[in-house]
Amino acid sequence: MAKLIMYSLATCPTCERARNALRERGVDFEERIVDDNPEWWDDVFRLSGQDTVPVFVHPDGRVEVGFEGELG
Numbered sequence: 001m002a003k004l005i006m007y008s009l010a011t012c013p014t015c016e017r018a019r020n021a022l023r024e025r026g027v028d029f030e031e032r033i034v035d036d037n038p039e040w041w042d043d044v045f046r047l048s049g050q051d052t053v054p055v056f057v058h059p060d061g062r063v064e065v066g067f068e069g070e071l072g
Contacts, residue, residue, distance in 0.1 A: 002059035004029040007044050011035075012072035015054045021067070 008015035056064040
């Protein structure tokens with residue numbers, strides 16, 4: 001079963017809020033911390049057309065930039 005993918009930065013406050021909220025809500029997600037893999041930065045830009053995180057890829061393929069109206 002596909003799960004939510006979250007692209008983030010390790011030190012991004014918005015990403016931290018998103019990470020905590022997803023865990024509190026019991027959402028099964030895979031976090032891709034772009035600090036750890038430069039290729040994931042390429043994914044962020046390809047998916048969103050922007051150089052900002054968090055970026056979420058939902059199981060249905062929908063891409064969402066930011067968390068609750070905030071960008072990192």
